[in-house]
Amino acid sequence: MNSLWAxxxxxxxxxxxxxxxxxxxxxxxxxxxxxxxxxxxxSFDPLAxxxxxxxxxxxxxxxxxxxxxALNQTWARELRNQVLDAYRVSPAPANGLFLAKTxxxxxxxxxxxxxxxxxxxxxYNLHVLGPxxxxxxxxxxxxxxxxxxxxxxxxxxxxxxxREIMLPLxxxxxSIPAVIGMVAGTTAxxxxxxxxxxxxxxxxxxxxxxxxASLALFKAILHAE
Amino acid sequence: xxxxxxxxxxLTALFLAYAxxxxxxxxxxxxxxxxxxRIIYYHVPSAWTAFLLFFINFIASVQYLARTKASxxxxxxxxxxxxxxxxxxxxxxxxxxxxxxxxxRPSAVATTVLAIPAFYFLLGxxxxxxxxxxxxLTAAEVGVVFCxxxxxxxxxWARPVWGIWWAPGDIRLTSTLVLWLxxxxxxxxxxxxxxxxxxxxxAALAVFGALDVPLVYFSIWFFRTQHPQPVIGxxxxxxxxxxxxxxxxxxxxxxxxxxxxxxxxxxxxxxREAEQAEAxxxxxxxxxxxxxxxxxxxxxx
Numbered sequence: 001m002n003s004l005w006a007x008x009x010x011x012x013x014x015x016x017x018x019x020x021x022x023x024x025x026x027x028x029x030x031x032x033x034x035x036x037x038x039x040x041x042x043s044f045d046p047l048a049x050x051x052x053x054x055x056x057x058x059x060x061x062x063x064x065x066x067x068x069x070a071l072n073q074t075w076a077r078e079l080r081n082q083v084l085d086a087y088r089v090s091p092a093p094a095n096g097l098f099l100a101k102t103x104x105x106x107x108x109x110x111x112x113x114x115x116x117x118x119x120x121x122x123x124y125n126l127h128v129l130g131p132x133x134x135x136x137x138x139x140x141x142x143x144x145x146x147x148x149x150x151x152x153x154x155x156x157x158x159x160x161x162x163r164e165i166m167l168p169l170x171x172x173x174x175s176i177p178a179v180i181g182m183v184a185g186t187t188a189x190x191x192x193x194x195x196x197x198x199x200x201x202x203x204x205x206x207x208x209x210x211x212x213a214s215l216a217l218f219k220a221i222l223h224a225e
Numbered sequence: 226x227x228x229x230x231x232x233x234x235x236l237t238a239l240f241l242a243y244a245x246x247x248x249x250x251x252x253x254x255x256x257x258x259x260x261x262x263r264i265i266y267y268h269v270p271s272a273w274t275a276f277l278l279f280f281i282n283f284i285a286s287v288q289y290l291a292r293t294k295a296s297x298x299x300x301x302x303x304x305x306x307x308x309x310x311x312x313x314x315x316x317x318x319x320x321x322x323x324x325x326x327x328x329x330r331p332s333a334v335a336t337t338v339l340a341i342p343a344f345y346f347l348l349g350x351x352x353x354x355x356x357x358x359x360x361x362l363t364a365a366e367v368g369v370v371f372c373x374x375x376x377x378x379x380x381x382w383a384r385p386v387w388g389i390w391w392a393p394g395d396i397r398l399t400s401t402l403v404l405w406l407x408x409x410x411x412x413x414x415x416x417x418x419x420x421x422x423x424x425x426x427x428a429a430l431a432v433f434g435a436l437d438v439p440l441v442y443f444s445i446w447f448f449r450t451q452h453p454q455p456v457i458g459x460x461x462x463x464x465x466x467x468x469x470x471x472x473x474x475x476x477x478x479x480x481x482x483x484x485x486x487x488x489x490x491x492x493x494x495x496x497r498e499a500e501q502a503e504a505x506x507x508x509x510x511x512x513x514x515x516x517x518x519x520x521x522x523x524x525x526x
Binding site for chain 1 (some may be wrong): 430
């Protein structure tokens, strides 16, 4: 257990330091989601009342696409110089690597969301009618749902041709319940028409199920050779 | 082998023709919907067949993953046995029976639960080694075909009866569509993946897909369903002649699916044997290859 945490923390710190110096993933995600927001603003010109109903969907589409940009780069760094092969032959627990990558992506996507949410508020004149604090659990649980499966599937698609295209093809179908939870939960809070509790429980269930499944299967995927 | 296949193919063709005759001529016309309803003799058997094939794919994938380690295999076997035993006992407890939808018989649920260990051990016994993975691939491919039939015939029926092609947010429609999407992505993965690791990766994806389906069902719990209630085990009532036709149709579809799976399985077996022989040839060298090539198995001949 100790070595698991040691590996997780070491890899996570390394990834964050690399990201801090290069800002590859964050810059590309930020600019990408900014473009998505701008295109949405040109495509729809809703009234304040209408925008409450559609922004939940738009926000999560932007974040989903942006997250895929970051997730695709997760393992690419480890492929150079055969780092992943070195990891495979080392006795370090495979799940430590997985947890570190997932936490790293989670932090990057959360930073992205924190920076992009004000833009949505400005562009769409948003005024939340429901309990606004509930947006935080929905966002955190939803982001974890995307990131945990995304990191797993990114590791899976490493061994395929057209790796960059494979990831969304694998990730989106399995993410549908999580996306429904995020979008419907966000819309419920923005409009204040019904409670978002159900969707928070749904996202929590989804997170628990898929985090467990990923941790159970990651070793087999890493060593699939 | 080939003779038996041809005989079975002929019998299945006759069976399908008989089922079509029953569906179009013998089954009475629906009082409310008229003749449009007859598409269910195509729609419902395809759906059942597709779900059965996806179930087989799931069982085969779990078994393939479990076989990577002996201790894991033992553990999974006990879990499967436990699911069977607990499932059967639980359906006869009054607390659990209260949870079942009205009209669904506990014995029907118990039989369904028993299918899990039954399939698990039957497939494990019949498909040793890499054949398990070939079975998973075959079941997924044929399942996607039948699921496509379901998704095409559904809207054709819905347009005249509901007035819309598709009911967004409907629990059955959405979960079937997501199931279809997951299995298409499974097939895409298999197509794009490099040879050696594909099996494990694909099996992991199949497990993820199977975990996803209950969550999809749960996620649209609040949405209203427009889909007709299940006619068998769901408490619906149906003219006995209609039910008879439906079951005959399903039997015919099952025979057809079995034949398609069988020939697809043989094709996959031949393909892999040819690949192996090729790899062997390049290893041993052209001169001695003729002697050293892997002999084709009985089924491939």
